[in-house]
Amino acid sequence: xxxxxxxxxxxxxxxxxxxxxxxxxxxxxxxxxxxxxxxxxxxxxxxxxxxxxxxxxxxxxxxxxxxxxxxxxxxxxxxxxxxxxxxxxxxxxxxxxxxxxxxxxxxxxxxxxxxxxxxxxxxxxxxxxxxxxxxxxxxxxxxxxxxxxxxxxxxxxxxxxxxxxxxxxxxxxxxxxxxxxxxxxxxxxxxxxxxxxxxxxxxxxxxxxxxxxxxxxxxxxxxxxxxxxxxxxx
Ligand code: SAH
Numbered sequence: 437x438x439x440x441x442x443x444x445x446x447x448x449x450x451x452x453x454x455x456x457x458x459x460x461x462x463x464x465x466x467x468x469x470x471x472x473x474x475x476x477x478x479x480x481x482x483x484x485x486x487x488x489x490x491x492x493x494x495x496x497x498x499x500x501x502x503x504x505x506x507x508x509x510x511x512x513x514x515x516x517x518x519x520x521x522x523x524x525x526x527x528x529x530x531x532x533x534x535x536x537x538x539x540x541x542x543x544x545x546x547x548x549x550x551x552x553x554x555x556x557x558x559x560x561x562x563x564x565x566x567x568x569x570x571x572x573x574x575x576x577x578x579x580x581x582x583x584x585x586x587x588x589x590x591x592x593x594x595x596x597x598x599x600x601x602x603x604x605x606x607x608x609x610x611x612x613x614x615x616x617x618x619x620x621x622x623x624x625x626x627x628x629x630x631x632x633x634x635x636x637x638x639x640x641x642x643x644x645x646x647x648x649x650x651x652x653x654x655x656x657x658x659x660x661x662x663x664x665x666x667x668x669x670x
Contacts, residue, residue: 459498488539530596540566608660
Protein backbone atom coordinates (compact mmCIF):
# COMPACT_ATOMS: atom_id res chain seq x y z
CA UNK A 437 0.00 0.00 0.00
CA UNK A 438 1.29 3.47 -0.79
CA UNK A 439 0.24 6.15 1.62
CA UNK A 440 -0.17 9.67 0.47
CA UNK A 441 1.10 11.41 3.56
CA UNK A 442 4.34 9.60 4.31
CA UNK A 443 7.11 8.49 2.02
CA UNK A 444 10.57 7.33 2.74
CA UNK A 445 11.24 3.62 2.70
CA UNK A 446 14.18 3.42 5.09
CA UNK A 447 14.48 7.20 5.17
CA UNK A 448 14.04 7.22 8.96
CA UNK A 449 11.76 9.51 10.94
CA UNK A 450 11.77 13.15 9.92
CA UNK A 451 13.40 15.39 12.53
CA UNK A 452 10.83 16.72 15.00
CA UNK A 453 9.60 20.11 13.82
CA UNK A 454 6.80 20.93 16.17
CA UNK A 455 4.85 19.52 19.07
CA UNK A 456 2.79 17.23 16.83
CA UNK A 457 5.91 15.64 15.39
CA UNK A 458 7.54 15.42 18.80
CA UNK A 459 4.49 13.66 20.23
CA UNK A 460 4.47 11.24 17.30
CA UNK A 461 8.19 10.53 17.73
CA UNK A 462 7.57 9.80 21.43
CA UNK A 463 4.82 7.33 20.55
CA UNK A 464 7.12 5.60 18.05
CA UNK A 465 9.93 5.36 20.61
CA UNK A 466 7.60 3.70 23.09
CA UNK A 467 6.47 1.20 20.46
CA UNK A 468 10.10 0.45 19.50
CA UNK A 469 10.76 -0.65 23.06
CA UNK A 470 8.17 -3.43 22.78
CA UNK A 471 7.97 -4.34 19.09
CA UNK A 472 11.01 -5.60 17.16
CA UNK A 473 9.61 -6.23 13.67
CA UNK A 474 11.06 -3.51 11.41
CA UNK A 475 8.18 -3.65 8.97
CA UNK A 476 5.65 -3.10 11.75
CA UNK A 477 7.65 -0.11 12.97
CA UNK A 478 7.70 1.27 9.41
CA UNK A 479 3.93 0.86 9.21
CA UNK A 480 3.39 2.62 12.53
CA UNK A 481 5.53 5.49 11.28
CA UNK A 482 3.76 5.63 7.91
CA UNK A 483 0.19 5.82 9.21
CA UNK A 484 -0.61 9.16 10.89
CA UNK A 485 -2.79 8.26 13.90
CA UNK A 486 -4.12 11.82 14.20
CA UNK A 487 -5.97 11.41 10.87
CA UNK A 488 -8.18 8.76 12.57
CA UNK A 489 -9.00 10.68 15.74
CA UNK A 490 -11.93 13.13 16.07
CA UNK A 491 -10.71 16.73 15.49
CA UNK A 492 -11.24 17.78 19.13
CA UNK A 493 -8.93 15.02 20.38
CA UNK A 494 -6.09 15.38 17.89
CA UNK A 495 -3.80 16.88 20.51
CA UNK A 496 -3.97 13.49 22.29
CA UNK A 497 -3.59 11.37 19.15
CA UNK A 498 -0.05 10.21 19.96
CA UNK A 499 -0.57 9.37 23.61
CA UNK A 500 -0.48 5.66 24.31
CA UNK A 501 -4.14 5.22 25.14
CA UNK A 502 -7.44 4.39 23.53
CA UNK A 503 -9.56 7.43 22.54
CA UNK A 504 -13.31 7.78 21.94
CA UNK A 505 -14.39 7.83 18.28
CA UNK A 506 -18.15 8.13 18.85
CA UNK A 507 -20.99 5.59 19.28
CA UNK A 508 -19.36 4.37 22.51
CA UNK A 509 -16.40 2.95 20.57
CA UNK A 510 -12.67 3.65 20.74
CA UNK A 511 -9.59 3.75 18.54
CA UNK A 512 -7.19 1.19 20.07
CA UNK A 513 -4.05 2.09 21.97
CA UNK A 514 -1.16 2.44 19.47
CA UNK A 515 1.12 -0.05 21.26
CA UNK A 516 -1.62 -2.69 21.15
CA UNK A 517 -2.18 -1.97 17.43
CA UNK A 518 1.54 -2.55 16.84
CA UNK A 519 1.60 -5.74 18.95
CA UNK A 520 -1.45 -7.21 17.21
CA UNK A 521 0.06 -6.38 13.83
CA UNK A 522 3.36 -8.02 14.79
CA UNK A 523 1.51 -11.14 15.95
CA UNK A 524 -0.29 -11.32 12.59
CA UNK A 525 3.21 -11.88 11.02
CA UNK A 526 2.59 -10.25 7.64
CA UNK A 527 5.06 -10.55 4.74
CA UNK A 528 3.24 -8.53 2.10
CA UNK A 529 1.26 -11.14 0.23
CA UNK A 530 -1.49 -11.92 2.72
CA UNK A 531 -5.23 -11.50 2.72
CA UNK A 532 -6.21 -10.16 6.12
CA UNK A 533 -9.56 -9.80 7.87
CA UNK A 534 -10.10 -7.25 10.59
CA UNK A 535 -13.25 -7.46 12.72
CA UNK A 536 -14.13 -4.03 14.16
CA UNK A 537 -13.10 -1.28 11.71
CA UNK A 538 -13.82 1.55 14.16
CA UNK A 539 -11.78 4.54 12.97
CA UNK A 540 -9.93 2.51 10.30
CA UNK A 541 -6.52 3.00 11.98
CA UNK A 542 -5.68 -0.67 12.53
CA UNK A 543 -6.95 -1.44 9.01
CA UNK A 544 -4.55 1.15 7.54
CA UNK A 545 -1.61 -0.33 9.46
CA UNK A 546 -2.52 -3.83 8.25
CA UNK A 547 -3.03 -2.58 4.69
CA UNK A 548 0.49 -1.13 4.69
CA UNK A 549 1.90 -4.63 5.27
CA UNK A 550 -0.48 -6.99 3.47
CA UNK A 551 -1.82 -7.44 -0.04
CA UNK A 552 -5.46 -7.01 0.85
CA UNK A 553 -7.49 -6.14 3.94
CA UNK A 554 -11.18 -6.78 4.43
CA UNK A 555 -12.52 -5.03 7.52
CA UNK A 556 -16.03 -5.37 8.93
CA UNK A 557 -17.89 -2.92 11.17
CA UNK A 558 -21.41 -3.11 12.57
CA UNK A 559 -21.92 0.66 13.13
CA UNK A 560 -22.76 2.39 9.85
CA UNK A 561 -21.52 5.86 10.85
CA UNK A 562 -18.10 4.49 11.84
CA UNK A 563 -17.87 2.45 8.64
CA UNK A 564 -18.56 5.53 6.54
CA UNK A 565 -16.08 7.64 8.50
CA UNK A 566 -13.35 4.98 8.19
CA UNK A 567 -13.96 4.60 4.46
CA UNK A 568 -13.58 8.36 3.98
CA UNK A 569 -10.37 8.54 6.04
CA UNK A 570 -8.79 5.57 4.25
CA UNK A 571 -9.68 7.05 0.87
CA UNK A 572 -8.25 10.43 1.86
CA UNK A 573 -4.96 8.81 2.88
CA UNK A 574 -4.74 6.83 -0.36
CA UNK A 575 -5.25 3.39 1.21
CA UNK A 576 -6.62 1.45 -1.74
CA UNK A 577 -6.21 -2.14 -0.60
CA UNK A 578 -8.62 -2.08 2.36
CA UNK A 579 -12.36 -2.71 1.90
CA UNK A 580 -14.77 -1.74 4.69
CA UNK A 581 -17.83 -3.97 4.79
CA UNK A 582 -20.87 -3.97 7.00
CA UNK A 583 -21.09 -6.81 9.51
CA UNK A 584 -23.52 -9.50 8.32
CA UNK A 585 -25.43 -12.21 10.20
CA UNK A 586 -22.28 -14.38 10.51
CA UNK A 587 -19.25 -12.98 12.37
CA UNK A 588 -16.41 -11.87 10.08
CA UNK A 589 -16.63 -12.04 6.30
CA UNK A 590 -17.40 -15.70 5.54
CA UNK A 591 -17.91 -15.04 1.82
CA UNK A 592 -14.45 -13.47 1.44
CA UNK A 593 -12.26 -16.04 3.26
CA UNK A 594 -10.07 -17.86 3.85
CA UNK A 595 -7.72 -15.30 5.41
CA UNK A 596 -4.03 -15.68 6.22
CA UNK A 597 -4.53 -13.52 9.29
CA UNK A 598 -7.55 -12.30 11.26
CA UNK A 599 -7.26 -9.42 13.72
CA UNK A 600 -10.22 -8.85 16.04
CA UNK A 601 -10.26 -5.46 17.73
CA UNK A 602 -13.19 -6.11 20.06
CA UNK A 603 -13.34 -8.59 22.94
CA UNK A 604 -14.99 -11.99 22.63
CA UNK A 605 -16.00 -14.38 25.44
CA UNK A 606 -14.36 -17.33 23.60
CA UNK A 607 -12.40 -17.87 20.38
CA UNK A 608 -15.31 -17.74 17.89
CA UNK A 609 -15.71 -20.91 15.84
CA UNK A 610 -16.95 -18.84 12.86
CA UNK A 611 -13.58 -17.04 12.67
CA UNK A 612 -11.55 -20.25 13.00
CA UNK A 613 -13.46 -21.49 9.94
CA UNK A 614 -12.39 -18.36 8.00
CA UNK A 615 -8.72 -18.89 8.84
CA UNK A 616 -6.42 -20.45 6.20
CA UNK A 617 -4.15 -23.35 7.13
CA UNK A 618 -1.18 -21.88 9.04
CA UNK A 619 -3.25 -18.70 9.49
CA UNK A 620 -2.99 -16.47 12.57
CA UNK A 621 -5.96 -15.19 14.57
CA UNK A 622 -5.23 -12.37 17.03
CA UNK A 623 -8.10 -11.76 19.42
CA UNK A 624 -8.82 -10.46 22.93
CA UNK A 625 -10.72 -13.15 24.85
CA UNK A 626 -12.21 -12.93 28.31
CA UNK A 627 -14.76 -10.93 30.25
CA UNK A 628 -16.47 -7.73 29.09
CA UNK A 629 -14.16 -5.58 31.17
CA UNK A 630 -10.82 -7.43 31.06
CA UNK A 631 -9.30 -9.84 28.57
CA UNK A 632 -6.22 -11.72 27.47
CA UNK A 633 -4.82 -11.06 24.01
CA UNK A 634 -4.49 -14.44 22.26
CA UNK A 635 -2.57 -15.52 19.20
CA UNK A 636 -4.29 -18.60 17.79
CA UNK A 637 -2.44 -20.42 15.01
CA UNK A 638 -4.17 -22.99 12.84
CA UNK A 639 -2.33 -26.11 11.62
CA UNK A 640 -4.81 -28.26 9.73
CA UNK A 641 -7.57 -28.86 12.26
CA UNK A 642 -5.27 -28.18 15.23
CA UNK A 643 -5.18 -24.84 17.01
CA UNK A 644 -2.25 -23.55 19.05
CA UNK A 645 -2.94 -20.71 21.50
CA UNK A 646 -0.42 -18.33 22.94
CA UNK A 647 -1.14 -15.47 25.34
CA UNK A 648 0.29 -12.06 24.50
CA UNK A 649 -0.77 -10.53 27.83
CA UNK A 650 -3.67 -8.70 29.42
CA UNK A 651 -5.72 -6.09 27.58
CA UNK A 652 -8.98 -4.20 27.60
CA UNK A 653 -11.17 -3.82 24.51
CA UNK A 654 -14.77 -2.80 23.88
CA UNK A 655 -16.99 -5.89 23.52
CA UNK A 656 -17.58 -7.73 20.28
CA UNK A 657 -21.36 -7.75 19.90
CA UNK A 658 -23.69 -10.28 18.30
CA UNK A 659 -22.98 -13.87 17.19
CA UNK A 660 -19.68 -15.12 18.63
CA UNK A 661 -19.53 -12.05 20.89
CA UNK A 662 -21.43 -10.62 23.85
CA UNK A 663 -25.15 -9.89 23.98
CA UNK A 664 -26.14 -6.56 22.47
CA UNK A 665 -28.11 -5.18 25.42
CA UNK A 666 -25.80 -2.21 26.03
CA UNK A 667 -24.09 -1.93 22.66
CA UNK A 668 -24.84 0.57 19.90
CA UNK A 669 -25.93 -0.49 16.45
CA UNK A 670 -25.90 0.80 12.93
N1 SAH B 1 -9.85 -1.26 15.01
C1 SAH B 1 -10.45 -0.02 15.46
C2 SAH B 1 -10.89 -0.09 16.90
C3 SAH B 1 -12.26 -0.57 16.93
S1 SAH B 1 -13.16 -0.64 18.44
C4 SAH B 1 -9.54 1.17 15.21
O1 SAH B 1 -8.38 0.97 14.81
O2 SAH B 1 -10.01 2.29 15.38
C5 SAH B 1 -14.11 -2.09 18.06
C6 SAH B 1 -15.11 -1.94 16.95
O3 SAH B 1 -15.73 -3.22 16.78
C7 SAH B 1 -16.23 -0.97 17.22
O4 SAH B 1 -16.25 0.01 16.23
C8 SAH B 1 -17.49 -1.83 17.19
O5 SAH B 1 -18.61 -1.19 16.62
C9 SAH B 1 -17.05 -3.00 16.33
N2 SAH B 1 -17.80 -4.25 16.52
C10 SAH B 1 -18.32 -4.77 17.65
N3 SAH B 1 -18.91 -5.96 17.39
C11 SAH B 1 -18.74 -6.21 16.07
C12 SAH B 1 -19.11 -7.29 15.19
N4 SAH B 1 -19.78 -8.36 15.65
N5 SAH B 1 -18.76 -7.21 13.88
C13 SAH B 1 -18.08 -6.12 13.41
N6 SAH B 1 -17.71 -5.06 14.19
C14 SAH B 1 -18.03 -5.12 15.50
